[in-house]
Amino acid sequence: MLQAQSITKEDSTLRTFKIKEGASDKFTFFFEVPNRYNENSAYDWLDAVQLDLVEAQEDNDSISIRKFKIMQSQIYHDLGDYDKSVAIANELYKQKSSLDLNTKRILLDLMDYNYARLHMYDKQLEIRKEKKAIGLSKNVATYDIYANLGLPRKAMQDYIMEVMKTISEDDHYSLAKYNNNIGNYLRLDNSSSVALSKFKEAKGHIDIFLNDITNTRTEKEIVEANYLKGIIEGNIGRCYAQLRQYKEAIPWLEGSIITIKEFNKGKFSSDVVENTLELAECHLQLGNYEKARNYLKADLEPRKIENLLKKNRALAAYYDKIQDYKNVSFYLKKNVRINDSINVYESALRTQQLAALTSQDLENSRNQMQEQKLALEKSRLDLQAKEERINLVFISLIFTLLGFAGLVYAYLRSIKTQRLIAEQKYIIEASLVEKDSLLKEIHHRVKNNLQMVSSLLSLQTKNTRSKAAIEALEEGKSRVKAMALIHQKLYQNDDLSVIEMQGYIESLINSIQSVYKKGGHNINITIDAEGTELDIDRAIPFGLILNELVSNSFKYAFPTDDENGKIYIHLRKNGDQGYFEYTDNGIGLPEDTEERTSSSMGIRLMNRLVNQLQSTLNIDKTADGVRFWFKFK
Structure with missing residues (x-):
């Protein structure tokens, strides 16, 4: 019975993937299909890709090997195993010269995401420089890295300067994403009330996008938009929690978790972890200790240090409420050990990463200055060309005036001719009117004569x-x-x-x-x-x-x-x-x-x-x- 259910379950995207011919078709399908883990888990996909990889290695097909390894790296990323994902990606990165542009873009994006999750921001900067060098991006973005290093205000300023000018007023998906990011920076900067208004603005834009029936959306666009909606709803709940409005926060956080799990099925999500921890905190504050405990004992598996610390703090608070001081001490000590082990290392690493960011900012500034210099040079050349055009216009004006004088002379001479033409036209028109009148008179007389003949015939009939x-x-x-x-x-x-x-x-x-x-x-x-x-x-x-x-x-x-x-x-x-x-x-x-x-x-x-x-x-x-x-x- 279980075997039959398994077969039925595999009548899905994974089955379609398996019957695709060749690594290229499978690679394209893998990265284009939305919500690929909807019917089958990431581990099922990992097994299928592993079988294809072994077969490609036996055939010594280097192109197929690279494509299957990129898929393998993506699945490990989706599972939250960022170390394994980036290890595979780094191995492939050494062969980047043999990759086509689209494959290279997917690989570099994957490495970018992995380094961000692992807090390796100096490596993340190197990847972004590579993207710019091969034309996949116009500049090296640093705003999200500043936010992750605890400088959300600086991140927000850079983000607004770089992104706001690229979004049109009718692009509601991009506007939703933009306002959500601005709200995040404000929330991290403890401006919760202002952040809440930005998140609600983002929610309005994503609702318009999803409810707009005038534009046809692909399945992938719908899945991505609903996933973004789930993230926005979670951020609204977190803002309410920061404002100590716990009852208002709970439905937003619960709805967010449901939406993210539905449209990001099978993938690890730090948003689900953070929203669950926030729900536990809300229930602790409201005195719902058992509900808080259920959320804290859920299979969260926090990957971020701050989430692990938050979970331990919440558990300590829960055990404190129920007067289990042994467990309170246990979880507080765990946090002390974690903090002791990372404080010195993180301080040095943060200094190093900030130095790399500052260096990149200086490079960006030099690039901007160079672009401005080129723009000024272009403006100077444009002004010079305008002066030349003005001179040409002035010369043309002189010739135009001379020509105009000749035209006036010709016009005066033509007036007499026009009068003669007008007189001839009047004579011709009068002649035509007279001709029409004569023709009408002729037809009228012919008609009268024929009627007279008809009358004569009528008289003859009577006789x-x-x-x-x-x-x-x-x-x-x-x-x-x-x-x-x-x-x-x-x-x-x-x-x-x-x-x-x-x-x-x-x-x-x-x-x-x-x-x-x-x-x-x-x-x-x-x-x-x-x-x-x-x-x-x-x-x-x-x-x-x-x-x-x-x-x-x-x-x-x-x-x-x-x-x-x-x-x-x-x-x-x-x-x-x-x-x-x-x-x-x-x-x-x-x-x-x-x-x-x-x-x-x-x-x-x-x-x-x-x-x-x-x-x-x-x-x-x-x-x-x-x-x-x-x-x-």
């Missing part, structure tokens, strides 16, 4: 008794009206060159309906010609063709006066190509249509009109009605 003659006269009158309507639309348009066909077709349909007063109102007519314009040479044939088709539909297509009668007219013209289609759902054409084609006046007229449009009339018999269509240019 004719032959039914065939009356029908012929009515057809002729309809055709004359179709042409008259063209001229009417033209003289009503501002543009005399083209006719808007949608409006023309609608007017033509209305005119035909007035002649055939029977089923026109029961027939649904759809006109699809919006935006199509034709010149008069095309519009007149179209008008006559449409007149014939609509008249035929009214006369023959719907003999039963069917209310479901439909006519569809489609006309489009794109560039040089046009398309016309006419359909109705009437009774259709008779069986002998082809024999009648040669004798039908309407069909022959439409064929000739389509020929004028350089096309051929197509007639399709459909299951329901008839379809006429043709393409034109």
Whole structure:
């Protein structure tokens, strides 16, 4: 059963790591996966990396050996075994010339973290100098080292000078980290109330970052942000404890421990140790001795001397409260022995490390002075270039003034020419207006003459008794009206060159309906010609063709006066190509249509009109009605 659970548990990031091909893929996956110890412990990972390392050593694959050793060093660091981690890293550091830049960056960052945890700040400075030398950083930062050596005010000043200018207003993660660090320096300087406001500001920024749904976050970013949130919450709790507000401190400290363990799972965290010790202190102060004892007896394993001393002090205070003076004496003596063993050594080491820091500060100052000197030289060259540009501008101004004088002279001469042009323009515009008026008058008179012809045909109809003659006269009158309507639309348009066909077709349909007063109102007519314009040479044939088709539909297509009668007219013209289609759902054409084609006046007229449009009339018999269509240019 236990074996089955173990297999299920390994369906995780560790399993994915194991099936990766090659050291490079495993190396990349190892350092990119967030919260890698979520399902499997660091010791499980250490075993897996150790197996790969042995295999690489058997194959004498030096590149793979280095990559697996860096992973091994990182796991020991995560476990809090900084001595072993830095020993492996130091061995690899001797081969730094054979490492690519990304691998070198990971190794140097790892050594930086290890030396910080081991309080070997002079070594940490050497690593940071190496980073600057190979271009991984712009300068050698010292503010965190000053804070660790007990100079938080100096650390805060340097940190603000170096970091504040690099953060944008909308980078909430960086702002959270920045305010948390400032709060830490203030807390270490015993400015707890001011530090508390900075930690709360940091908490606000990290909450905005995590709750911002407008930006997509990677899983790694979310894990890192939640881990930072846990650290900030712990710092808020510590501030409350320093201010003796123990009840307020407890929920912050407890929440911090839960968050850090969730998002830093499997890694040793000094923040968890310090927050647990602070919780024990809060419960001691509140009289909750058993709760304090439970926290102090937890598997804390403090790695920092100050945390070990704090734990011993808290245990001594606990045993004092319960009047177990033997244990009080035991833990106080332990602290005395620890202090005696480190006082002389730490004093000399601190002096040495401060000297190294001072030396680095002097070097940084010299670098800044050199940068300022280069900036001043650049400014001098820029001023010199500006003076040269000013001289060029002055010379250019003189030539510009001379040119302007020539332009004024040319302008004065052009005024007379412009007046002549304006007079000619006025004459031309007047001529065009007169021409438009004449053309409109001509179209109006043609329309009136055609209406007179239509009236004559109407008179002739009244004086004719032959039914065939009356029908012929009515057809002729309809055709004359179709042409008259063209001229009417033209003289009503501002543009005399083209006719808007949608409006023309609608007017033509209305005119035909007035002649055939029977089923026109029961027939649904759809006109699809919006935006199509034709010149008069095309519009007149179209008008006559449409007149014939609509008249035929009214006369023959719907003999039963069917209310479901439909006519569809489609006309489009794109560039040089046009398309016309006419359909109705009437009774259709008779069986002998082809024999009648040669004798039908309407069909022959439409064929000739389509020929004028350089096309051929197509007639399709459909299951329901008839379809006429043709393409034109």
